[in-house]
Amino acid sequence: MTSRFSTLVWLALRNLGRELRRSSFTAAAMAVGLALLIVSRTLSDGAHEDWIDAGVRLGTGHIVFNAPGYRDSESLEDRLSAEEVAATLAAARDAELHGPSLSTVRVSTRGLASSPEGGLPAWIQGVDPADELAFSRLGSDVHDGRYLEEGDRLHAFIGTGMATRLGLRIGSRMVLTAQVADGGIEGQLVRVVGLFRTGLSGLDDALVHIPLATARDWLGVEGATSVATLLPHSVFTGQVIAEASAALDASRVEVTGWEESTPDLYSMVKMDDAGDWVFHFILFAIVALAILNAVFMSVLHRKRELGLLRALGLSARETGLVVFMEGVMLTTAAGVAGVVFGFCLVWVFFRDGIDLTGMMPADLTFGGIVFNPVLQPVIELKHLTQSLFFTAVIGLSASIYPAWQVAALDPAESVKVE
Amino acid sequence: MQGNSESNGASGAAADYAVRTEELWKIYPQDPRPVEAVRGVDLTVASGEFVAMAGPSGSGKTTVLNLLGGLTRPTRGRVWIEGREITALGDRELAAVRMNRIGFVFQSYNLLPVLTALENAEFTLLLQGVAASERHERVRGLFKEIGLEGVEDRFPPKLSGGQQQRVAVARAVLGNPALVLADEPTANLDSVTAEALLDVMEKLNRTKGTTFVFSTHDPRVMERAGRLIRLVDGRIEGAAVESG
Numbered sequence: 001m002t003s004r005f006s007t008l009v010w011l012a013l014r015n016l017g018r019e020l021r022r023s024s025f026t027a028a029a030m031a032v033g034l035a036l037l038i039v040s041r042t043l044s045d046g047a048h049e050d051w052i053d054a055g056v057r058l059g060t061g062h063i064v065f066n067a068p069g070y071r072d073s074e075s076l077e078d079r080l081s082a083e084e085v086a087a088t089l090a091a092a093r094d095a096e097l098h099g100p101s102l103s104t105v106r107v108s109t110r111g112l113a114s115s116p117e118g119g120l121p122a123w124i125q126g127v128d129p130a131d132e133l134a135f136s137r138l139g140s141d142v143h144d145g146r147y148l149e150e151g152d153r154l155h156a157f158i159g160t161g162m163a164t165r166l167g168l169r170i171g172s173r174m175v176l177t178a179q180v181a182d183g184g185i186e187g188q189l190v191r192v193v194g195l196f197r198t199g200l201s202g203l204d205d206a207l208v209h210i211p212l213a214t215a216r217d218w219l220g221v222e223g224a225t226s227v228a229t230l231l232p233h234s235v236f237t238g239q240v241i242a243e244a245s246a247a248l249d250a251s252r253v254e255v256t257g258w259e260e261s262t263p264d265l266y267s268m269v270k271m272d273d274a275g276d277w278v279f280h281f282i283l284f285a286i287v288a289l290a291i292l293n294a295v296f297m298s299v300l301h302r303k304r305e306l307g308l309l310r311a312l313g314l315s316a317r318e319t320g321l322v323v324f325m326e327g328v329m330l331t332t333a334a335g336v337a338g339v340v341f342g343f344c345l346v347w348v349f350f351r352d353g354i355d356l357t358g359m360m361p362a363d364l365t366f367g368g369i370v371f372n373p374v375l376q377p378v379i380e381l382k383h384l385t386q387s388l389f390f391t392a393v394i395g396l397s398a399s400i401y402p403a404w405q406v407a408a409l410d411p412a413e414s415v416k417v418e
Numbered sequence: 419m420q421g422n423s424e425s426n427g428a429s430g431a432a433a434d435y436a437v438r439t440e441e442l443w444k445i446y447p448q449d450p451r452p453v454e455a456v457r458g459v460d461l462t463v464a465s466g467e468f469v470a471m472a473g474p475s476g477s478g479k480t481t482v483l484n485l486l487g488g489l490t491r492p493t494r495g496r497v498w499i500e501g502r503e504i505t506a507l508g509d510r511e512l513a514a515v516r517m518n519r520i521g522f523v524f525q526s527y528n529l530l531p532v533l534t535a536l537e538n539a540e541f542t543l544l545l546q547g548v549a550a551s552e553r554h555e556r557v558r559g560l561f562k563e564i565g566l567e568g569v570e571d572r573f574p575p576k577l578s579g580g581q582q583q584r585v586a587v588a589r590a591v592l593g594n595p596a597l598v599l600a601d602e603p604t605a606n607l608d609s610v611t612a613e614a615l616l617d618v619m620e621k622l623n624r625t626k627g628t629t630f631v632f633s634t635h636d637p638r639v640m641e642r643a644g645r646l647i648r649l650v651d652g653r654i655e656g657a658a659v660e661s662g
Contacts, residue, residue, distance in 0.1 A: 007544055014532040305530055311489055312589075313517020313545050315510045412490035415524055416480075 012325035026294035027334040033287040034338025042377035055265040061228030091244040098236040104131040107215040111178030117167035126215020145170040145194030156190035159204035181220035188218040291398035307414025320407030327399020436629040442495035457652040470643030478652035479633035521590025523600040528586040529574040536570035542593035580611030
């Protein structure tokens with residue numbers, strides 16, 4: 001070990017080894033902090049992904065393909081032709097590169113749902129029953145009856161809110177009225193085959209699913225108003241949008257991510273994320289103080305030794321570097337231990353999720369989603385890397401001050417200290 | 419300014435001395451008035467000398483040693499080590515001079531507690547980049563000479579006070595310095611151990627020509643010194659001094 005730097009590293013290691021108990025306690029405090037950070041981050045990311053999944057499954061998917069102008073007009077005039085739907089589905093299929101994805105073709109329009117007891121504004125969607133069952137959560141929220149099936153023709157799946165207000169039951173008939181493609185107003189008689197209950201009044205009171213073929217015949221359209229695609233994870237949204245946009249003619253097909261198509265949900269995730277960062281900042285600050293305290297106390301106890309190092313030929317900078325490296329090594333050891341401990345915690349205690357049913361009201365909704373009371377951890381590499389990066393930055397920053405103090409020590413005064 | 423002079427010494431041109439100072443002052447700013455710890459010391463120590471610096475507590479002995487060793491910078495005046503002015507050097511150059519040309523022995527707690535006796539002794543050689551085999555050979559050779567055989571792997575707390583000081587002396591001389599500065603090295607030792615330590619240093623001075631400058635209260639050190647310098651109130655006794 002003849003190089004000067006390696007001598008300093010060796011000395012720093014020996015110093016840490018001497019104060020093994022103190023070093024271990026400090027590293028343990030940091031490791032626990034980081035582990036909690038990882039647990040908190042993965043649960044948070046899990047919750048966010050769950051919210052997004054719930055939101056996009058009830059809405060437009062992670063990505064929605066529309067004709068330009070449709071998102072503002074919601075008019076059948078702004079629809080995708082059959083060729084454009086085919087091209088869009090092909091582009092959406094390329095998203096399979098990122099994992100299994102699902103697409104559903106919809107013909108949607110605003111209209112009126114009426115029964116002998118009255119009428120209600122309705123958001124009518126013509127859907128392929130098999131595709132929609134895999135895509136949407138509605139199929140699993142069946143309150144009564146069943147979801148649409150292949151071969152259904154004049155059937156409808158409606159919310160419990162609408163059923164109550166219109167006095168409808170399974171087997172009841174209702175009339176849907178809407179403006180069709182040629183501009184006229186036409187009605188369609190359908191029979192209720194199933195009721196859903198999401199807990200979201202906006203859906204339970206207004207959404208009506210009918211078979212896609214029925215909607216096309218009734219409304220006089222061949223293509224669709226939208227193609228919604230569900231990705232294996234929201235993190236792929238940006239990439240798939242870029243790939244699909246490159247493959248499609250932008251003047252004919254508009255590609256929109258869930259952040260834009262469901263802005264309430266996006267805002268909610270962002271707000272919660274901001275809250276998490278505040279919590280994480282506090283954890284980071286505690287970790288930083290732990291390091292600062294440990295390294296600084298160790299410096300105060302070793303003033304004489306540090307003065308001796310100067311007398312023996314180390315420069316002020318090198319003496320400071322020894323102390324800085326002690327902090328760096330401590331941070332590195334704690335970082336590795338914290339990551340391992342954090343993942344063990346996530347794996348051992350939380351892989352099946354945390355059930356918060358007793359801590360929140362049933363059917364708690366916000367931002368267009370129903371909260372799932374079971375928090376399931378999700379490891380997002382980006383956030384994990386951020387946590388590690390900030391821990392490293394804080395560890396290094398907290399080592400700089402004691403190192404600077406050491407570099408500024410007066411060696412003649414230091415060697416006098418008993 | 420006429421300095422207070424123990425010896426005018428040679429000029430810096432011919433470095434036939436280990437250390438030389440010129441008009442050395444150290445003033446500590448303090449309330450209500452600054453403390454003049456060292457007042458215009460002119461001193462020359464020839465290579466191979468065995469010099470003791472005596473004086474009452476507070477007379478400035480340790481401060482002079484620190485100034486000679488570049489551990490503290492003078493308020494005024496200059497210091498040369500073997501012809502090289504160290505008072506003009508930056509921190510890194512000064513550290514290099516301390517590593518290569520100066521050895522230190524302090525009163526106590528002299529060793530790095532995280533290193534074994536051997537590692538402490540070879541520390542300067544390690545910093546100098548000497549290969550491990552040569553380092554170990556030199557340390558073991560010197561340990562044998564000064565009666566430290568068998569303690570190589572012990573950590574400082576497992577060594578007696580005398581052994582610790584001998585390890586410190588070994589560390590101080592192993593790098594072949596121009597000068598070893600020893601600040602009351604026998605102060606914490608019993609008389610037998612102190613005599614043994616002085617024997618070691620005297621032997622190294624005699625056989626290797628290592629220059630030693632001590633600060634001391636110990637009459638045994640003064641008796642053995644080739645030259646005795648007395649410091650009183652920050653100046654060499656008998657020398658004239660102008661006000662700082």
